[in-house]
Structure formats: structure tokens, C-alpha cells
Amino acid sequence: MLTAGRTTGLVFFPAFDWAISSTHPEREERLLYTQDQVFEEGLLDIDGITEFKPDLVTVRDIQRVHFCVPDVWSVATESHFISAGGAKTIGMAVMDKRVECGFALVRPPGHHAMRVVHGARGFCNINIEAIMIEYIRQAYGVRKVAIVDTDCHHGDGTQDIYWHDPNTLFISIHQDGRTLYPGSGFPHELGGPTAIGYTLNYPLPPNTSEEGFLYAIEQVVLPILKEFQPELIINSAGQDNHFSDPITNMNFSAQGYARLTSLLKPDIAVLEGGYSIEGALPYLNVGIILALAGLDYSNVKEPNYQPEAIRQKPEITTFIKKTGDQVLTNWRNRVQLGEMAQKKKGIDERRRTLYYDTDNIVENQHETIRVCPNCSGVLKIDSESDHTCRILAVHIPVGACEECRNQGYAWFDSIKKSDEAKAFLQDRPKDQYLEK
Amino acid sequence: MIIGLDVGGTYTDVVLLSNEGIERAIKVPTDPDDLFHTVLSGLDQIVDQVELMQIHRVVLSTTLTTNAIAQDKMPRVGMIVSAGPGIDAKYFRTNSDYFAVAGATDHRGREIEPVNPVEISEISQRLKSEGIRYVGVVAKFSTRNPQHELQMLDLIQPHFDKVFLGHRVSGNLNFPRRIATTYLNTAVYPIHKQFFQAVQDSLANKGVCIPIHIMKPDGGTMVFSASVDHPAQTILSGPAASVMGSLAFAFDDEDTLVMDIGGTTTDIAVLVNRAPLLNPAGISMGSYKTLIRAIETHSIPVGGDSAVRVVDGQIRIGPDRIGPAMAFGGPVPTPTDAMRILGSMKSGCRERSISGFQEIACQLTCSVEEAAFQVFDRTCRMIMTEAGSLVDRINQKPVYTIHELLEGYRVYPQKALILGGPAPCMAGHLEKISGIQVGVTPRWDVANAIGAALARVTSEVILFADTQQGMATAPEESFFQKVDRTFDRDQAVSMAFELLREKAFRLGAEEKELEMEVIEDQQFNMVRGFYTTGRNIRIRVQIKPGLIGEYDTIAGILSRE
Ligand SMILES: [Zn+2]
Ligand SMILES: [Zn+2]
Numbered sequence: 001m002l003t004a005g006r007t008t009g010l011v012f013f014p015a016f017d018w019a020i021s022s023t024h025p026e027r028e029e030r031l032l033y034t035q036d037q038v039f040e041e042g043l044l045d046i047d048g049i050t051e052f053k054p055d056l057v058t059v060r061d062i063q064r065v066h067f068c069v070p071d072v073w074s075v076a077t078e079s080h081f082i083s084a085g086g087a088k089t090i091g092m093a094v095m096d097k098r099v100e101c102g103f104a105l106v107r108p109p110g111h112h113a114m115r116v117v118h119g120a121r122g123f124c125n126i127n128i129e130a131i132m133i134e135y136i137r138q139a140y141g142v143r144k145v146a147i148v149d150t151d152c153h154h155g156d157g158t159q160d161i162y163w164h165d166p167n168t169l170f171i172s173i174h175q176d177g178r179t180l181y182p183g184s185g186f187p188h189e190l191g192g193p194t195a196i197g198y199t200l201n202y203p204l205p206p207n208t209s210e211e212g213f214l215y216a217i218e219q220v221v222l223p224i225l226k227e228f229q230p231e232l233i234i235n236s237a238g239q240d241n242h243f244s245d246p247i248t249n250m251n252f253s254a255q256g257y258a259r260l261t262s263l264l265k266p267d268i269a270v271l272e273g274g275y276s277i278e279g280a281l282p283y284l285n286v287g288i289i290l291a292l293a294g295l296d297y298s299n300v301k302e303p304n305y306q307p308e309a310i311r312q313k314p315e316i317t318t319f320i321k322k323t324g325d326q327v328l329t330n331w332r333n334r335v336q337l338g339e340m341a342q343k344k345k346g347i348d349e350r351r352r353t354l355y356y357d358t359d360n361i362v363e364n365q366h367e368t369i370r371v372c373p374n375c376s377g378v379l380k381i382d383s384e385s386d387h388t389c390r391i392l393a394v395h396i397p398v399g400a401c402e403e404c405r406n407q408g409y410a411w412f413d414s415i416k417k418s419d420e421a422k423a424f425l426q427d428r429p430k431d432q433y434l435e436k
Numbered sequence: 437m438i439i440g441l442d443v444g445g446t447y448t449d450v451v452l453l454s455n456e457g458i459e460r461a462i463k464v465p466t467d468p469d470d471l472f473h474t475v476l477s478g479l480d481q482i483v484d485q486v487e488l489m490q491i492h493r494v495v496l497s498t499t500l501t502t503n504a505i506a507q508d509k510m511p512r513v514g515m516i517v518s519a520g521p522g523i524d525a526k527y528f529r530t531n532s533d534y535f536a537v538a539g540a541t542d543h544r545g546r547e548i549e550p551v552n553p554v555e556i557s558e559i560s561q562r563l564k565s566e567g568i569r570y571v572g573v574v575a576k577f578s579t580r581n582p583q584h585e586l587q588m589l590d591l592i593q594p595h596f597d598k599v600f601l602g603h604r605v606s607g608n609l610n611f612p613r614r615i616a617t618t619y620l621n622t623a624v625y626p627i628h629k630q631f632f633q634a635v636q637d638s639l640a641n642k643g644v645c646i647p648i649h650i651m652k653p654d655g656g657t658m659v660f661s662a663s664v665d666h667p668a669q670t671i672l673s674g675p676a677a678s679v680m681g682s683l684a685f686a687f688d689d690e691d692t693l694v695m696d697i698g699g700t701t702t703d704i705a706v707l708v709n710r711a712p713l714l715n716p717a718g719i720s721m722g723s724y725k726t727l728i729r730a731i732e733t734h735s736i737p738v739g740g741d742s743a744v745r746v747v748d749g750q751i752r753i754g755p756d757r758i759g760p761a762m763a764f765g766g767p768v769p770t771p772t773d774a775m776r777i778l779g780s781m782k783s784g785c786r787e788r789s790i791s792g793f794q795e796i797a798c799q800l801t802c803s804v805e806e807a808a809f810q811v812f813d814r815t816c817r818m819i820m821t822e823a824g825s826l827v828d829r830i831n832q833k834p835v836y837t838i839h840e841l842l843e844g845y846r847v848y849p850q851k852a853l854i855l856g857g858p859a860p861c862m863a864g865h866l867e868k869i870s871g872i873q874v875g876v877t878p879r880w881d882v883a884n885a886i887g888a889a890l891a892r893v894t895s896e897v898i899l900f901a902d903t904q905q906g907m908a909t910a911p912e913e914s915f916f917q918k919v920d921r922t923f924d925r926d927q928a929v930s931m932a933f934e935l936l937r938e939k940a941f942r943l944g945a946e947e948k949e950l951e952m953e954v955i956e957d958q959q960f961n962m963v964r965g966f967y968t969t970g971r972n973i974r975i976r977v978q979i980k981p982g983l984i985g986e987y988d989t990i991a992g993i994l995s996r997e
Contacts, residue, residue: 001723002527017837022961023968029960032972035836036543040577041522042612045717045725053834054841078838282543286522301521303540303548 005294151238197334440889607898656894
């Protein structure tokens with residue numbers, strides 16, 4: 001009889017009645033064959049593997065992370081409340097020690113959703129990992145969290161949310177942004193002035209296979225995690241690096257994903273992308289679940305798996321090692337880089353134009369942060385889109401100092417109530433959300 | 437007239453029902469080493485002086501296969517299992533003559549790796565030379581495409597008395613459970629067949645020439661001739677018989693708890709809309725997790741004869757039974773003794789109960805009456821707490837659509853029916869502490885036999901269609917049909933209902949009992965590239981567990997008694 005070496009919680013929510021549109025990759029059918037495989041393998045009967053029914057997140061949970069324009073219900077549907085709720089359910093099961101680790105096998109995904117949400121980007125509306133993490137921070141007092149995003153696409157939404165947070169280490173491994181949506185995630189993207197080095201990007205060239213991914217994890221990610229010493233490791237477990245995925249160009253495999261999972265040993269894994277619904281997902285998910293539970297996955301292989309045929313070329317290996325060195329150097333230099341940024345000025349600004357491919361929205365953003373020596377700094381965002389209204393939003397971070405708090409309220413109070421713009425304030429220390 | 441018989445651990449209950457109600461109810465002692473004699477003597481005594489021609493239905497609920505499995509008294513059988521990629525088949529070994537072989541089929545039923553006939557023939561020779569006569573054959577995803585199991589059957593069939601195939605067990609996906617269930621079918625087959633053949637023959641010798649029905653754990657029955665293909669579906673039928681017996685007296689359509697409070701254990705089940713809730717995965721017995729449909733029951737080690745102790749100033753009830761209550765000559769105090777002291781129970785020796793409670797009262801530093809009340813109260817509360825956790829467990833079952841998650845039915849029982857020896861003494865207090873309406877099942881002493889007598893034939897059909905591959909299949913029914921692109925959900929449901937009717941008649945159902953319903957109904961568009969290339973349809977239909985047509989009159993009469 002099989003008994004899990006590590007007790008593992010699962011939320012399986014395939015949302016069989018939800019799609020972005022009938023032929024979209026995010027459609028009802030996406031996890032159908034995964035369900036068949038998971039059920040047929042009898043994974044849910046294994047001693048030590050427990051399935052949980054997802055709870056819904058609350059509007060409060062979403063507002064802890066996002067500024068939704070004009071409000072939460074306009075950008076998120078029930079499906080998003082459940083998908084984020086699935087992640088939260090697993091997070092709670094792990095924190096309450098009902099299981100040692102967990103996997104939220106849910107859809108729709110979330111890692112392209114940024115702090116300000118005008119609509120859907122890259123099939124994502126709200127960031128399900130961030131909502132889970134901020135809930136855990138609030139309810140359980142966890143401070144240091146590491147997110148390792150292994151989806152094939154750059155986790156630009158999660159990066160945006162944690163850009164200014166030195167207590168959240170965000171590492172994204174993805175196909176090079178010059179060759180794939182969303183076109184970002186280069187090694188020089190390192191985080192804001194108060195959190196430089198706590199965002200790390202590790203782009204991999206197209207056709208990277210097992211060797212390259214496992215090198216990135218073993219030689220780069222694991223040493224960094226060891227030094228950061230997070231209280232929790234979260235894996236944004238996208239499955240679109242598979243050699244058969246229709247919308248990407250990588251050569252990863254079920255064996256590789258399982259091995260990656262057993263190396264990384266995440267406390268919580270959350271499904272992100274993955275669109276090879278018949279040839280990859282059923283096998284990847286079985287492999288990942290077995291690996292999380294500390295069980296033998298050696299026989300989990302997709303039918304057309306030929307390791308020789310997808311072996312990566314030597315020049316790819318060389319390239320990956322070079323990028324890895326760069327990522328490690330950035331990490332080691334984070335203190336110096338931080339000190340330089342701190343010296344510069346009291347206020348830092350960035351202006352961006354963001355495109356929401358799924359909903360075809362263009363957003364212009366002006367972000368202002370108080371570069372504070374005592375905390376990660378209060379943040380102000382002025383955002384406007386061609387579809388929804390303008391917003392002025394203030395974020396007072398967890399652990400904000402008195403001055404930053406006061407600055408945040410001063411910003412918020414100075415905004416005049418008007419029909420053209422809405423004003424929001426996230427007060428994380430008080431866990432409050434104000435709007436006018 | 438109908439005979440219902442339920443074999444229990446100590447006694448076997450038999451009832452004879454007619455349109456007038458219970459004609460006769462008897463108890464005969466169960467001889468676990470000779471169930472055949474037990475059953476026959478029960479039948480003999482119940483039909484004594486009765487015009488045999490009037491008997492038109494006989495339903496037996498026995499512990500035959502349950503005991504054989506629990507005591508591991510099963511013959512040596514062979515198991516041939518092909519898994520393909522995934523969890524290694526070696527982890528699902530059921531017995532020593534278990535062979536993992538080549539061959540693989542994927543989740544859509546497409547062959548990945550063929551069967552190796554040489555390998556199968558070698559195993560077949562080896563099993564035969566060891567004197568093995570029964571073999572089970574199971575392949576992963578055989579419910580999507582049974583071809584590999586059928587090929588293996590062809591190769592080995594001539595050499596064995598009976599071969600059981602995995603895809604005939606159930607349309608459900610669960611390879612390890614399919615292996616375990618097929619193994620149990622194979623291993624209890626000879627015992628089951630010989631036993632019921634003998635019962636049927638001896639009834640025939642007496643002049644009762646009707647097919648006998650056998651009780652299943654899902655609260656339904658099947659005729660003996662159909663049971664030989666699914667003999668493991670007769671395990672653990674006793675609790676189901678009691679639930680069905682209570683169903684005859686259910687207040688109305690509202691959610692109702694059924695609690696069978698026995699000597700050692702209490703079994704709890706839930707009725708919704710006059711039908712017992714079933715366990716969607718299948719019943720577990722010991723280390724065997726199966727695909728056998730069963731009523732969802734929660735069994736807890738608390739009963740009238742549970743041993744009562746005081747540990748660290750706290751009352752502890754059970755989990756063990758050391759003997760009967762002290763009032764009836766037992767060695768240690770029990771909840772039954774508490775009820776005797778409090779006066780709610782009238783039989784048994786009160787002085788002995790009191791002497792047994794002296795020490796408990798002493799440890800709790802209170803009077804004997806107060807101690808008895810505390811024990812009684814604690815017993816009732818434990819049962820209600822466990823009933824609550826069963827309801828929670830049912831409501832916490834995962835669902836996979838937004839609709840079900842947001843609008844899904846939540847069980848909320850505000851009524852309970854209780855049965856078992858201590859039931860009449862406990863009803864009032866259970867009602868008081870829980871705030872729900874608690875009634876005692878009339879004739880609870882033979883409710884199990886009444887349940888067996890009145891249970892209808894149940895069955896289920898799972899139909900799977902994949903129009904991209906142009907096929908519809910219900911493997912359990914050996915049904916495979918080509919369908920075209922236009923085949924849809926409505927056609928699939930009609931097809932499934934037609935199969936269910938045929939199956940139900942084969943299992944012994946009568947037209948008027950065919951209360952068919954759809955319990956799962958999904959249709960997915962299959963999109964490849966940017967085009968819809970087919971539909972993937974999954975339908976599950978069943979005969980709702982319930983009572984046969986005659987029950988209205990009979991139950992009405994019984995309730996008035
Ligand atoms: Zn992706
Ligand atoms: Zn500050």
C-alpha cells in the first residue's frame with residue numbers, strides 16, 4: 001500500500017463550467033484529462049493525500065492585494081473567487097498543519113495580474129498566489145516568503161505586486177521575453193529601490209530541456225533560497241514548459257517537472273498555465289503530486305516521451321549557465337545595490353504603459369514610492385485606462401514606519417472626490433481598505 | 437408474501453410480510469461456521485405452516501462474503517494487471533499470484549503499448565499448473581477501452597473456470613480500486629456461487645421455485661443469477677438492510693439521519709428525499725478500497741455495551757466491548773447499565789448495574805444516579821457529535837463546477853430515526869440535546885430483515901462518449917457503439933437509460949420499480965487548434981435506491997401497529 005512520505009493537501013477545481021471563450025486555451029476542457037488521470041491513478045485514495053473543497057476568497061482578501069477598477073466584482077467573477085479560494089484553502093491547510101505541503105490544482109490562473117486590475121491580462125484577472133500569501137501574512141503572521149515561478153511565461157503580475165517588498169523573494173524562470181508573452185522578465189529587472197535583488201529573473205532560451213531547468217533550480221534557485229531562509233516556499237507551478245505545449249517553445253517533461261518539484265520541495269504549489277491538455281497535463285500533474293508527497297514517480301512518463309529527441313544543444317547549456325551566473329551576481333550584490341538606491345533621493349517614480357491582451361485594454365500608470373530607510377516605503381499609483389475610470393491609489397505596506405503611514409494618509413486625504421477618478425487606500429498594517 | 441432475512445453477528449432475523457403487514461418475525465442464532473445451516477433453519481422456521489405458493493419474493497442479506505474476506509478464507513486466484521505509465525502496478529498487489537504485465541492505454545482509450553501474448557500465455561500456463569481456477573484481469577483505463585482486457589481474456593479463458601474483467605466492475609475511473617474489486621470478485625466467486633446455489637436448490641426442493649434476491653451494500657438487491665458475475669457486491673450488506681428498513685418509516689422527504697445503535701457500534705447514515713446517500717467512491721473493507729457502490733455510513737465504536745471507564749476524572753465510553761451490561765451478567769459497567777439505573781430501561785438486574793456504577797460514582801465524586809446520568813448524557817452526545825461530522829463530511833465532498841460549488845445541495849437533517857436495543861431509551865435525550873426531532877423506527881428489532889424484504893433492485897450505468905473518436909461506450913455493460921458527429925448529451929442520456937432498463941431487468945427488477953434518474957451529466961467541447969472537433973460526454977444514471985411498490989401498504993400497516 002502507498003503511504004505519502006510527506007502529507008499532501010490537494011484542492012482540485014477544474015471549473016468544468018467556465019471558459020474565457022469556447023475555443024480559448026482557458027476553456028472547460030482544460031483539466032478534463034488531468035482529472036481522468038488523477039482519478040484513474042487513485043491518487044486521492046493514497047494514505048497521506050487529502051483532497052479539500054475550496055472555499056471562496058472574500059472581497060476583503062482581494063482588496064488586501066489589488067486595486068480593482070472600478071471595483072472587485074467588475075474584474076473578477078465567481079470562478080476567480082473560487083480559484084483564489086482554492087489557493088487560500090491549501091495555504092490554510094498547510095499553516096494549520098493539517099498537511100505538510102499542498103497543491104492548488106485550480107483554474108483560472110493568476111500570475112499575470114498586477115496590483116492594479118483593469119481587466120484580464122494573459123488569461124489572469126486576480127493574482128491567486130498573492131491573495132493567498134497576503135491572507136497567510138495577515139492570519140498567521142508569516143513574514144518571509146519566497147515565490148518561485150516556474151511557468152513558461154514571465155510572472156509579471158506577481159513581480160509587480162512584490163516589486164517593492166524585500167520580505168518576498170520572487171524568482172521567475174521562464175522562456176526569454178524576447179520570444180514570448182509578456183515580453184518582460186530580464187535579469188536586470190531586480191525590484192524597486194527598497195527591495196533591489198528580491199526580484200530575480202532567470203530567462204531561458206527556447207528549446208531548453210530537463211538539463212537546463214534542473215540546472216537553474218539546483219545551481220541557482222536552491223542556493224539563493226538557502227540564503228534567504230523563507231518561512232514559506234510557494235511554487236507558481238505553470239505547466240507550459242512541456243515539449244508538447246501549443247503556445248510555448250520549451251522542451252521540458254513530466255519526469256523533469258516531478259524532479260524539479262522534489263528538488264524545490266515547495267510548501268505550497270499553485271497551478272498556473274499549461275495548455276497541452278491531453279499530452280502533458282495529465283502526466284505532469286500526477287508527477288508533481290507524487291513528487292510533493294514524496295512518492296515514487298519514476299514510471300510517470302507521457303506516451304511520446306523520448307529524452308534523446310528533446311535533449312538541449314550545448315550552446316543552450318552555455319547560455320543558461322551564463323545567465324545563471326548573472327542572476328547569482330545580482331543576488332549577491334543586492335545589499336550594495338540597495339545602498340546605492342537609498343542614497344539617491346527621497347522619492348522614486350516610474351511611468352509605464354501596460355497592455356491587457358485578454359481584454360484589450362491599455363493602462364497608463366505613474367507610480368511614486370517614498371524611498372524610506374526604515375521600511376519598504378509607502379506607494380502611490382495614478383492609473384488610467386481607455387476602458388475604465390482613472391484611479392489614485394495608495395498602498396501602505398506591511399511594517400510601514402510612522403512617517404510612511406502619515407504620508408500615505410496625507411496623499412489619500414489630499415485627493416479630491418470627483419466623478420472622473422476614484423481614490424483607494426490599502427492600509428496593510430491595519431488591514432483596512434478605504435475608497436472614495 | 438415476501439421473506440426478508442438478515443444474518444447478523446449473533447442472531448439472524450427473518451420476517452414474513454404480506455399485505456396485512458408482518459405475518460411473522462423470528463430470530464435464530466447465527467452459527468458463523470455454518471451460515472448455510474443458519475440461513476436454512478431461518479427460512480424453514482419462517483415458512484412453517486405457510487402456503488409456499490404464496491411466497492413471491494425472497495431476499496437474503498448475509499455475511500458470507502464479508503466473513504470470507506475478513507478472515508482471509510479465500511481460495512488462491514490469479515491476478516493479471518497491466519498499468520502502463522503512472523504509478524507502478526507493483527504498489528497495488530492484492531495477492532501472491534499477482535502479475536504486472538505489458539500493455540498500456542491512455543486516458544482517451546488509445547493504445548500506447550500492445551499486449552504481449554507470449555507473456556500472458558506464460559503466466560496462464562504457470563497459474564494453471566499451480567492449480568488455480570479463477571483469474572482476474574485488469575488494465576488501466578479499461579473503462580475507456582476494454583480491448584486489452586478482452587485480448588487477455590481470449591488468451592487465457594480456455595484454461596480457467598471463470599475469468600473476471602476489470603471493466604465489468606464499474607464505469608468509474610480508479611485503477612487501484614478496480615484491481616481490488618476484481619480481485620475480491622474472483623476470490624469470493626466459488627464460495628458465493630456454491631452457497632447460494634445450495635440455498636436456491638433447497639428452497640426449490642421445498643417447492644419455492646423463485647429466483648432469490650441478494651442484498652447489496654447500496655441498499656438494493658440483485659437476483660442470484662446476476663450476482664455470480666459480481667459476487668463481491670454482496671459484502672457489508674447488513675447496515676444497508678437496516679437503513680432500508682428505516683426508510684419505510686421515514687417521516688417525509690426531508691433530510692433524515694438514520695442511527696443504528698447496537699451493542700458495540702453505532703452506524704449512522706443519511707436519507708435525502710427518501711433515498712439513502714451513497715458513497716461516491718465505493719465501499720472500503722479492511723485494507724481493500726473498492727468500487728462497490730454503498731450507502732455512505734459512518735460507524736463509530738459506541739454502543740449500549742461499550743465499556744465505561746473514568747480516566748483522569750473524565751468519563752470514557754468504549755471503544756471496546758468487554759461483555760454484556762452488568763444488568764445482564766456482564767463484567768463491566770456500560771451505557772445500558774446507566775439506562776437501567778435511570779429507569780428508562782426496565783429489563784435486567786438494577787442492583788448489579790448499581791454495584792457496577794459505585795466505583796464510577798466514586799471516581800467522579802457524585803451519586804450513582806448522577807454518574808449514570810453523566811454516562812448516559814455523554815453517550816448521547818458522542819453519537820450526535822459523530823452524526824454532525826458525517827454531515828460535515830458529506831457537505832465537504834469536493835465538487836468540480838462553479839455551479840455545484842455555489843448552488844450545490846447541502847445536507848441539513850432536522851430529523852432522526854433511531855433503531856437498536858438502546859434506541860427507545862435514548863430517543864428523548866438525543867432530541868433534547870440536539871434540538872432535532874428523533875423518532876424510534878417502529879419494529880426496529882427486525883428493521884434489518886424488513887429492509888432486506890422491501891429493498892428494490894438497484895443499479896447504475898456510466899456512459900462515456902467521444903464523438904471525435906466516434907464512439908459511445910458503457911464498458912460495464914459490454915456496450916460499444918459507433919456514433920456520429922451529431923451525437924449529443926440528450927441522445928447519450930436516452931442511450932444510458934435504455935441500458936439501465938435492460939440491466940435492471942437482468943438484475944431482477946420489475947417495471948414499476950424503475951425509478952431512473954440522471955446523477956451526472958457533462959458535455960465538453962473538444963477543441964484542437966481553433967476548431968471544435970468533437971464532444972466528450974459523460975453520463976451517469978441510476979435506479980434510485982428505494983423500496984418496492986408494495987411497501988406503501990406494508991409500511992402503513994407497520995406504522996400503525
Ligand atoms: Zn504560462
Ligand atoms: Zn517608511
